[in-house]
Amino acid sequence: MQNKSFIYYRKSEYGKCADCNEDNTQPAWCISCDPDKATRWTSGNKDIDDCMKSFQLRTWRYEDVIEWIPFDRLSVVEEIGKGGFGSVYRATWLDGIRRKVEKINNGNYKRAREASSIVALKTLPEGSLKELKIYGLTQNSKNRYFMVLQYADSGNLYKFLRTKFQEVNWKTKLKLLKDISYDLYQIHRAGYIHADFHSGNILQDKHLSTTLQSYITDLGLSKNTNENDSEGEIYGVMPYVAPEVLLGQKFTKAADIYSFGVIMSEISTGQRPFDGQNFDIKLAVKICKGLKPEFAPGTPD
CATH class of the missing domain: 1.10.510.10 (Transferase(Phosphotransferase) domain 1)
Structure with a gap:
């Protein structure tokens, strides 16, 4: 099956999609249905929504979804670094990062998240971080946006x-x-x-x-x-x-x-x-x- 310029294949071993009842395109993931469900949120900012949803609609796997993360789902936010192009914070994401889909009994697959996860927050739009896994975006009570990303636990x-x-x-x-x-x-x-x-x-x-x-x-x-x-x-x-x-x-x-x-x-x-x-x-x-x-x-x- 082809979606715009991308070709993807449905496999029975990945299980059935609960929405369209077709075989999934990845373990526990249907590229026709699941990315659309992932976009049913709003940050309150149209530009942020449009940008993030354009990425979400191209997500191939469950664990790769970039999410809008309400700031109240982040706790113990503390600054751990500051430079000329913004600050970096350490926080606990109460919902936890998405884990790789697990194969369980009878060849079925199960989606999973960590119970909670240590993540890093990077102020936007100053600078950027490359290669570290991006989990999503959030906004604090002062209307400041942050990128939520993988926490590098061994420092610079x-x-x-x-x-x-x-x-x-x-x-x-x-x-x-x-x-x-x-x-x-x-x-x-x-x-x-x-x-x-x-x-x-x-x-x-x-x-x-x-x-x-x-x-x-x-x-x-x-x-x-x-x-x-x-x-x-x-x-x-x-x-x-x-x-x-x-x-x-x-x-x-x-x-x-x-x-x-x-x-x-x-x-x-x-x-x-x-x-x-x-x-x-x-x-x-x-x-x-x-x-x-x-x-x-x-x-x-």
Whole structure:
């Protein structure tokens, strides 16, 4: 069966849809009926409704639905981070995140949610977070909108290396670098430059897995490669800023890759490059003259 530009198939093993009595298109999910039911809500803001419902109507699986979450279903909201492009909060979502559909007795499937879930809230519209799973949107009593998303339980890379460096072996370090490089590749592939790429904008998460996962976040300063007017603009955390940008040239993909090289050094040594020095014009001049971060002895080639 075809729906606009998408082709989907009904399978008897997925069970019957309770509304149309046809075979489901995914376990316990009918793409003809369930996305429409997911849109029967309102935030009170037509633009928010239209945007979210356009995503909901294209949802292929139960666990991927992005929801409107009433703010009173979030408890113990506390600020855990603040930057130039908004704040991040930790909260408990009383309804819990949707879990992957479970197969039960007789080959049937059961939808499930966690009893309650720790989630992160990101203020909108400042900046954005990439790759972390988005659960929905909410609005507080002051009419401020928040994105509700996966809570990265191991903090950012900068803090993680300060507290856990001695516990991290090279296998884990290389896994983190692989995650980070893949995220950066995806950003560049989409036609964007991050332009504020440093260890404070990389989150670590373990959650239910035993494997640590890294995510690049905070694209508030990102640039479309076709609309890049950043010449003469200098911002970011100095040790990660490419020399040509410090000299007034535009941010480029190559500048992001330079920042990635600095992050490689940081993962190698456990220290932010040039720690102990003032991040001032003197350091900028040294970087432009060729000062580079060092790697720890024993770092793999």
